[in-house]
Amino acid sequence: MKNKLIPIKSQGADFLNTVKMIPERLKDVKNASDKPAMNPEKFNVNMVSAALHPKKQTLKIKKIDVISPDVKSYYFTWVGSQPLAYFRAGQYLTFQLEIDGSIVTRAYSIASSPASALKGEYQITVKRVNDGFVSGYILDNWKLGDIVTSFAPEGTFVYESIRDAKTVMALAGGSGITPFLSMARAIDDGTECFNLTLLYGARNKDEILFKDELDAIAQRNPNFSVVYVLSDVKSKPKGCEKGFISAELIKKYAPVNEKYSIFVCGPEAMYNFLHKEIPTLGLEDKYVRFELFGVSKSTLKLDGIKPGTYKMTVINRGEETETTCNGEETILNALERAAVKVPVRCRSGECGFCRSKLVSGTIFLPETVADKRREADARFGYIHPCCTYPTSDIVIKIN
């Protein structure tokens, strides 16, 4: 069939204009510079990206505060040419260590303010976990001047004004104070702008970390206040509350007739208690956020765990290695024990960095860990080894 002609300029000119496109392009090519264009790493956007997300950070311990033999604060500065990555108050650093031939990682919330990162300082505070592998190692081995390695700051436990209420009720226990200390400091130095009311649970006054500083910020900054909630005391100490952080206590200090958010960071027992208390307040889910805390030992009591030693074949860039894993440890633990370098950040199943393909074998994913895999990942056999337990021999492709 013949098509009716539709002239744009005129029949002759139209066809000619098409033919001219080739010389038009070649002319532009000929007139272009013959030197390679700017290295993309020099665009400001790319430089900011590199500054915010370095692949690794080499840090030097410049100060250690011994709060007790079981709790220490470490202050780092940068070595080399790459300044400390900026972060958001509430984010964490994942450290990578070599201990007895294992390559292990652990996450620690940054306790310092983002502003101090610009001045070349990060602070973390590590508390000993009784039968833990790494916290004790850090507390007993890290010395002044040591060089350690971390990844870039990560984490979504941050204040976001578009999403959160203007007032945050922060519920802290134990070392869970660290992200809130960062937030309080950031409010104090003007980096963050929201109201933070901290309910800080501890057994007694001696267990409270950073009390002087928290009190001082609360004194001078109207946007921050702190209430200590002590469980192991006979009578209610002055200016403190006695007992556990409960719905009733939250209500007592929360704003009236105004929405508020609840952020929680602390030990598992506290989470278990608050998971029952908070719903009674009738807040929308969007106003309640729990920080991650890794995979807990109580998981080991769950039915899905199948104790035993299994064969684990690891595929890494086409190379296969054989090692073992254990039904009572996460697959990530087994990989780290075998000194396999796996990309890791949160160790809580959330960030997806450890995403790997389960080529064969069976696994157990505890219900206590929310399954944060992408829909398609679950369908195509991918797992997050940091929160997954083997229940048979497995073959896993990590890279």
Place this chain on the structure above:
Amino acid sequence: MSKKYDVIVIGAGNGGLTAATKMALSGKKTLLVERHNLPGGYATSFVRGRFEFEASLHELCGIGPITGVGALKDTFQELGMYDRVEWVEVKEAFRTITLNDENNYDYALPTGKEAFIEKAEEYYPGAREHIEKLIDLAVQINNGISFLNNIKSFNADTVKTVFDEHLNFLNIASYSVNQVFDALGTPQPVRDIFAAYWCYLGVDLDELNFIHYATMFHSYIVDGAVIPKGRSHTISCALLDRFEELGGEAWFNSDVKKIIVKDKIAKGIVLDDGTEVLADYVIANASPYNVLTKMIDGAEIPKFQTQDNNAKQLAVKGYAVFLGLNKSYEELGLNNHSYFIYDCADTKKVSELSKTNKKCALQATVCLNKAIPDCSPEGTSILYMTSIFQGDEAWKDITPENYVKEKRRYANIMIDDFEKATGAKIRDAIEEIEIAAPVTYAHYNDAPNGTIYGFQAAGSNSIVHRLMTMAMGDKIKNLGFCGGYTQQCIGFSPSYQTGMMAANNAIKYLEKEEASK
């Protein structure tokens, strides 16, 4: 030094995944290397709270649920992974709105040729005749392209066919959308409706090639659009799954630092940890900009190739806000799947405005639940808003310190604009929010300057210029390119197709080599 491969594909984005799968399907020993820990490039998703967000795809053309025909469907069937994805038809085309004109428009259109025309006629009596003319031209263009693609040799018959059937296609090739509108006397409301998708190509209608736009329009409206269940990450996983099933090897967390080139012939790659891998052929899904500026020594690049690269401009930078809402789309009054909200009807002016980030010049926003109701938990919904920036001005002063505040400031503008344009109140329902700015795209895709659209498809680098000159000039041998920077320009469907083209070139080369041995 380890094993040697027939081909190494750098980057597991849409183009790279397709190229690698096609190579493996042809029995070639193929290595696919990706810097990230998962496949897909922009075709990915991420989880926040109880929501899984689509990172980039708005709707996919080339699968054609209405007509049943689609080039991409053929490709995915050839590769043997079409059935591994569940495709959901998108029945609404778009709602397009202007915000700051004296007389703002607000049109909502369905997909399907007849339904689209009928609705347009309701908005503007007389639209039928104009849209039919435009669609007829689009059909002629499609026919012309497939005729050229299938031509074996030129003879008297083919010349006669060209003159009888494809002359409009040849005659129109150099003109912009607005030039064609002017020549056809297309009234303004019909232009607003027909060209609503223009922001998907990031070029205003004075610059945007008509062929480029019309073919895209045709495949969305006439053939129909789809969304994959489980986000575009499902397509990426399905391609990778098929690739590995065919014996292909994929390495993740593997950043290619150098392409080894000797005597202007590509020989292999070097990873960031120094690992060297050799191959007879290399296909880069990594951007040609990065390849030619930081992955290959300038002295090894033929002059034409450097100049050709320099005679292109990086396209728009990307920006997106992802919202997980704690109410259903019905409750919130999110009645449409795809929203285009433009500052005004004058696309040149919108483009000008998008040179800074003071105001939001345009946004393309999707409510995913309108296509896939159960894509988020019951009683919730997902909304993602995308904007683009022309030129170098916007985000030029971003620093690590002001970054979060700046991206939040712009998110607030977009959310306000959305509420104003649609009347839907979403702010109080925001349960999760993630914001991707140009820095984010630089981080995840190593995008130069945070561009999401490759090279600008304008001037002498329009899609037609690219297709006409792609085989010309002296270039590094045994090195092919695929993805949104290449001949088909950006977009999901085109970037998959460039993977096929690059693979076909590589196969042809390798088989010729084989035969000459």
